[in-house]
Amino acid sequence: MELAQRNNVTVIGDGPATLVFSHGFGCDQTMWHYLYRHFTDRFRVVLYDLVGAGRSDLSAYCREKYSALSGYAHDLAEIITQYGVGPVIVVGHSVSAMIGALADRLVPGQIAAHVMVGPSPCYIDNGDYVGGFTLEDIHSLLDTLDSNYLGWSSTMAPVIMGAPGQPALGEALTNSFCRTEPDIAKQFARVTFLSDNRQDLVGLTTPTLILQSTDDLIAPVAVGEYLHALLPASTLCLVPNVGHCPHMSAPSACSEAMDRFLLPWAGEHVD
């Protein structure tokens, strides 16, 4: 099947390097609306929908392939190979930050840098590791989601979004959750919230910008600090923001940090 159709790939803008934006759980490429336009005059921008999300080809959803994040990572690696021109920087939100890291392992050297928005390598506390949730929390979350997906979405999406001053964003995320095919969302939620990618990140030296919200229910600051310590070439930027979607609720702070980080790839004139 054609990649363009399978992942509903959009290419916009032009520049010497390519930014590939990869969305999170329950979202699709439209969630990048507030951020991506800042870059189209200096970068080639690639947006896409994970299979099962947005306007991707739902017939391509194969429960076996997508029973682990590696299935999504293979797709991302294909998109990078086919659509990347010049150095490729992957901008991944939440679970897609880990999908980006896994894709980096599949095509070493093809990803020049990562921008991870609210990343977490593991949501569950484990020994000294603080993920922010107990195993019971996560099972309870997944059980509720299984038994009443739409109810769970309506309750949880506004909480995940945070952004108390911008209620429209909570509604946007709720609608996005609710648009997702429930059976797919259920499997993707399990794959997302039960993943432990900490070992996959060890030794990853690709430059990485971690955009960590100061107040994020899903990815607390301790997780950002953990990733920063784990990834040797990582820059940790604390974004003043309540919620898990700073690319939507604090896009200016995100784009400013990204501009600083992306300077080597942007081709600019500095006096």
Added chain:
Amino acid sequence: MELAQRNNVTVIGDGPATLVFSHGFGCDQTMWHYLYRHFTDRFRVVLYDLVGAGRSDLSAYCREKYSALSGYAHDLAEIITQYGVGPVIVVGHSVSAMIGALADRLVPGQIAAHVMVGPSPCYIDNGDYVGGFTLEDIHSLLDTLDSNYLGWSSTMAPVIMGAPGQPALGEALTNSFCRTEPDIAKQFARVTFLSDNRQDLVGLTTPTLILQSTDDLIAPVAVGEYLHALLPASTLCLVPNVGHCPHMSAPSACSEAMDRFLLPWAGEHVD
């Protein structure tokens, strides 16, 4: 022969990425003295002498191999492969900026970025291209250098250095020129000043910081602008400086620009 001895390789500092400093004509690794220390607490730093310069193994100087910049580029590629840990950034002064670009072609993907200090892809004016010298200028320079190397060095080194407020730097460069074995210096001068590397740079998408002095006899501003236009992922930084060695006469301005450019590889904490 062992690389360490052939190129008098020095490794100092530690960090997630490696900076390889490559010196220019008539210089050696000690010319980086004013700049490299700024980076050793955050980077692995590799210094070396081009074969024929400084404390390199002069017996390794082979007139055939070093009759073109490609001979030096092969050596640099070997150094990168052997000494690079994590992403490698080549910091090349003058002719070594081109040696770095040629090395990039030899080992594609192994150089994450270039910092070019006073680079010029071609010193001779040619059609619309402004290199800063006529063909006659260069032949006259090379003839004088051939007939009286020490005299030429004493006259030219202070002019090349510029830095009117820092006469010790002109003396340092003069001494460095004079330390170089004249037969080697004569061949290297021909290879350097007669090279035209413009075609070698076409399509090079590796991120590149161009540190261009505002007043440089050897590499005028027009050359920096030309390179910036030619290299799509290049950042042009005009360094207020008189002379061809801003890493010596304006090290703070250079290190500040480099800090901004190197942010993705340094692994820092930004609030």
